[in-house]
Amino acid sequence: MDQAAVDKTFGKLRADALRELADYWLARRGDAAMPRRADIDPMALGSHHLPRLILADVLREPLRFHFQLVGEQLEHQLGGRFTGKTIDISAGAFFKPYQAVATQTRPIREFIRYDFNDGDPAGAFERLLLPLSEDGEMVTMVFGEAIYTRLITREGL
């Protein structure tokens, strides 16, 4: 894993909760490139993270992602149940950040601040997706958290 890319991504994080998530991932991986699933205990992260967590299996040939967990707050904000769903390339922009984690073997962060000038207050979105691996090389799961301030999308995570 490109440690410089990891440092750059983590260095940009704005939300305290996502910095905590990054620190937890770094601590749990130890000397390995990435933690294993068994190294991660969502409950140990703190209760404020749980409603916003994402945990997805990486399925290959073709590449897909099966959501083992999408936090209740995220599902409520997105207006649908995502836990148990599987997405593939047909999910378009929704698929791309998960694809980047699995194929580039690196954390992926996105941040958006938006103002629609429609009288509503501006909002923001920040998401950090992290790779997990059973063998330290191939990404087998994606673990992450997404934080919305004033949700405006009705599609995707």
Next chain:
Amino acid sequence: MTEIDFGDPNLASRLDAMSQAELDALPFGVLKLDGDGRIVGYNRIEGEIAEVDFAQQINHNFFTEIAPCMDNPFFRGRFEEGIKAGGLALDFEFETDMDPRAEHIRVRMLTSNTPGEYWVAIKRL
């Protein structure tokens, strides 16, 4: 270089009043799209920064072919909704690890005075 503030509330009308030479002298990128998101105009700096020959991209779709990181409900969805609502005045700040051309950008999408055309102003932060 043309003196203009990226955050100018009258940015669209100021861009409408500019010649191509003035647009090319702007310190930020500018594209002009039709209502379907197809590129109908551009300025020099956007081509240089994005490393895209926009002369070869006229009538190509901005969202699907040039900026796939914006082909999502946040950007394209709001672009289309703004057009339907009769006015486009969107302001985004965007950071992504997935596209080095959009590592940290501010984007304004605005209605042009030319019917059926829309400005996309892109500033690298």
